[in-house]
Amino acid sequence: xxxxxxxxxxxDEALAFFDEEKTVICATNGRDGFPHLMPLWFVVRxxxxxxxxxxxxxxxxxxxxxxxxxxxxxxGTEYQELRGVMLKCDVEVIRDTEQVAVLGREIFAKYTxxxxxxxxxxxVEMVAKQAPKRVALHFAERERAxxxxxxxxxxxx
Numbered sequence: 368x369x370x371x372x373x374x375x376x377x378x379d380e381a382l383a384f385f386d387e388e389k390t391v392i393c394a395t396n397g398r399d400g401f402p403h404l405m406p407l408w409f410v411v412r413x414x415x416x417x418x419x420x421x422x423x424x425x426x427x428x429x430x431x432x433x434x435x436x437x438x439x440x441x442x443g444t445e446y447q448e449l450r451g452v453m454l455k456c457d458v459e460v461i462r463d464t465e466q467v468a469v470l471g472r473e474i475f476a477k478y479t480x481x482x483x484x485x486x487x488x489x490x491v492e493m494v495a496k497q498a499p500k501r502v503a504l505h506f507a508e509r510e511r512a513x514x515x516x517x518x519x520x521x522x523x524x
Contacts, residue, residue, distance in 0.1 A: 376513035378414075381452050385411050385440060389478065391418065393504075394437045395429035395458075402437075403429055407504070409440075410473045416454065416506040419470050427460060427502055434458050438506055447516050455510040461503040468498035 376384065390406045397403040405426050407418040416438060420426060430436065436458045441451035461467065471494035476483050479490065 374514045374518050376515050388440045391438045391440050395426045396433045418504045419501045422502045430458050449516040453512045454508045456506040459505040464498045467501050467503045470503045
């Protein structure tokens with residue numbers, strides 16, 4: 368078995384990793400040919416990543432021009448701890464305010480450690496005010512690469 372195969376995450380391991388981590392880095396294609404990298408908060412719906420952002424942001428302008436993105440979630444500081452998932456995606460930009468608000472509530476539930484039903488009214492109100500200015504981003508996966516160096520064992524570089 369190759370080292371590459373040894374460190375791959377299973378689909379269930381990748382989903383558990385997404386539950387643990389807070390930030391996805393989203394790379395879109397800038398009009399000048401350079402990648403545009405930005406952090407986003409995210410949730411997983413039916414195994415796929417979803418995020419929200421301001422409708423007027425550069426990443427949205429880039430996605431309107433070219434709906435492809437690469438996203439990466441990673442963790443670890445020492446080589447033997449490095450873990451991550453990189454996805455090549457087609458991105459759907461959703462502008463419907465109610466759909467954006469529902470996603471915003473899901474994101475805040477994840478990041479406040481709440482469930483949707485127990486979100487504080489002030490958070491629900493804040494999300495409702497933000498939704499008209501934002502869009503939902505649905506990252507439809509085309510291809511995946513994963514790594515979990517903890518599977519190599521201690522001291523293996």
